[in-house]
Amino acid sequence: MHFSTPSRCLLSCLLFGATTLASRNNDTVSTCEALSSILPTEIFYPDTDTYNASISSYPFIQLRLHPTCIVRPKTAQDVSAAVNLLRDTGCTKFAVKGGGHNANVGFNNIEDGVTIDMQSMNEVEVVEATEVARVGAGALWQNVYDAVEPHNLTVLGGRIGVVGVAGFTTGGGVSFFSPSRGWACDAVVNFELVLADGTIANANATSNADLYAALKGGQNNFGIITRFDLQAFPLEGPIWGGRIAFNSSAEADLVSAFTEFKSSAYDPHAAGWVTWRYNVTTNQTTPTSILWYTKPEQKPGALKPIVETKPQLMNGMTTGTPREFAKNASMVVKTSNLNTIWATTTFKISPRICHRIHLAWKTAIPSLLSAHASSNPASELTFQSIPPPPRNDSSPNSLGFSATDTPEKDLVFLQIVFYYNTDASASKAFNAGLKDFIKMFDDIAEDEGVSSGWVYLNFAARFQDPLGSYGREQLGKLKRVARKYDPRGLFQKQLVGGFKVSAAEAL
Ligand SMILES: Cc1cc2nc3c(=O)[nH]c(=O)nc-3n(C[C@H](O)[C@H](O)[C@H](O)COP(=O)(O)OP(=O)(O)OC[C@H]3O[C@@H](n4cnc5c(N)ncnc54)[C@H](O)[C@@H]3O)c2cc1C
Structure with missing residues (x-):
């Protein structure tokens, strides 16, 4: 069912374009009113408890924008009704929030627009016969672990329970068992989603297979996902893992240990990352590791050089289930x-x-941070591994690796993070710093002859182009799928935020 167009919005779009702020505000108010009339119990306005709870559920302060109204759909039909209405306005901008953990401002929320917050759709149903978890697209990973573990099952999910299923999975997803089982997106057996024309569709290996592949790495370019059917697998027992904090004197030794780990024979049970955190107040760098070994009887396997790095301030390695570790x-x-x-x-x-x-980061970071010491900043540098691609061509993802590529063996992805209190000049400096550091790291990799060019969408900054990094062929497919399922570009133009196939350029 299509709802009638709020004439005000369409008219102002036609006459003035969508750019005048005043018209956009009025248009958005009209759109919210129209949404309230069709979804009366699911639209929330500023200064109500539910609205405020939605805003404060964003983990990072910069993400707490203030939409004109928030839609909290309960069913796929509600999402469809909202999509139909938003599309028919022709110009109201909207955002979609899963777990809200993407750090880029405006990717999961919007100022002066409509935010569709999926958090009410967080139910998880386990189909025992097929070991499939049917997961509402607003679920967090903790919801999923809590539901599957009583069935002695687990899933390829987030390693921190508060992260959302939707963004994580559609961007790839690196999990505890990824070194042996691959990307989380490859464990999706069916996506249920609302397309631009409001249809509630399914995408799987036999139905809309091109869309199925596109959603595995293409995130919000094709529709709003309402349910993920995830292939679970038996949890054979607890896994071994946890956090180790090293003395700052172990800083360089931890780099050597990670290098040895990555250079030795591939171990499909070794997961996790190593991090260096610089704190401007203490002028200290704290090296830590967060690791898991999924076959505890053979621990520590290839993790040996890391777990044996000394001196250690705290060793929290223990056994537990994915549910416990994530919690x-x-x-x-x-x-x-x-x-x-x-x-x-x-x-x-x-x-x-x-x-x-590591040396480049360690050399440049103290002066950058101390120039903005009043914002109490810290920075982290993290190294971790990439999962293997699917070995079977029949169910590809869109991440750009072929079935015979082995990025799990030799590729490392790094993450650089800044934490700071709100301060405009710090924000400007650290956002520019991210760009400068990535260029510096890429230049070093080029000089060393070890460039890759691939960018992991789930940790990419707005200025990066992860979809382009999948390569010309993959990007071409993604663009064709977007045009086929969304010919008018609703999810390119009105759904703001996220990396858009229309803006991506192949490397
Ligand atoms: C504390 C923390 C731990 C993390 N751990 C890991 C980890 O172990 N492994 C890993 O691979 N990554 C990890 N990440 C990165 C994480 O995968 C990304 O931040 C991801 O975007 C989070 O998903 P979300 O649903 O919470 O995000 P959101 O910010 O809600 O969404 C991200 C994007 O997906 C889109 N989207 C959301 N819901 C839908 C939907 N229903 N349909 C279509 N599009 C949608 C949004 O529009 C947005 O552009 C971690 C991040 C944090 C902050």
Whole structure:
């Protein structure tokens, strides 16, 4: 069913374009009123408890924009009704929020527009016969682990429970079991989604297979996903893992240990990352690792050089289930009042590359941070591995690796993060810093002969082009799928935020 066009919006779009602020505000108010008339219990306005709860559920302060109204759909039909109405306005901008953990401002929320917050659609149903978890698109990973573990099952999900299923999975998704089982997106057996024309469709290996592949890495370019059917698998017992905090004197040794780990024979049970955090107040760098070994009886496997790095201040390695690890990690990563911004890049491992990148970061970071010390800043540099691509051509994803590529063996992705209190000049400096660091790291990789060019969407900054990094062929397919399922470009133009296929350019 299509709803009638709020004439005011269409008229102002036609007469003046969608750019005048005053008309856009009025248009958005009309759109919210129209939404309220068709979804009366699901539209929330500023200064109501539900609206405020939605805004404060964003983990990073810079994400807490203030939409004119928030839609909290309960069913796929509600999402369809909202899409029909938003499309028919012709110009009301909207955003879609899953778990709200993407750090780019405006990717999951909007100022003066409509935010569709999927959080009420967080139910998880386990189909025992097929070991499939049917997961509402507003679920967080903790909801999924809590539902599947009582069935002795687990899934390829987030390693921190508060992260959303939707953004994580449609951007790829690196999980505890990814070194042996691949990307989280490859465990999706069916996406249920609302297309631009309001249809509730399914995308899987036999129905809309081109869309199925596009959604695995193409995120919000094709529709609003309402349910993920995830292939779960037996949890054979607890896994081994946790956090180790090293003395700052172990800083360089941890780089060597990670290099040794990446350079030794591939171990499909070794997961996790190593991080260096510089704090301007203490002028100290704290090296840490967060690791898991999914076959505890053979621990530590290839993780040996990392777990044996000394001196250690704290060793929290223990056994637990994915549900327990994800829950404990969430308690550490609480919603904060800090700005958190990030960027990422990849390179191939070599004896010197991690040392050179770490040294470049360590050399430049103290002066950049101390110039904005009043914002209480910190920065982190993290290295981790990429999962293997699907080995079977019949169910490809869109991430740009072929079935015979082995990025899991030699590719490293790094993440650089800044944390700081709100301060305009700090924000400007650190956002520029992200760009400068990524260029510096890429130049080092090029000089070392280990460039990759691939960019992991889930940790990419707005200025990066992860969809373009998938390569010309993949990007071409993504553009064709977007045109086929959304010929008028609703999800390119009106759904703001996210990396758009229309803006991406192949490397
Ligand atoms: C604390 C923390 C831990 C993390 N851990 C991991 C990890 O272990 N492995 C890993 O790979 N990544 C990890 N990430 C990165 C994470 O995958 C991304 O931040 C991801 O975007 C989070 O998904 P979300 O649903 O919470 O995000 P959101 O910010 O809600 O969404 C991200 C994007 O997806 C779109 N989107 C959301 N819902 C839908 C929908 N229903 N249909 C269509 N599009 C939608 C949004 O419009 C937005 O552009 C972590 C991030 C954080 C902050």
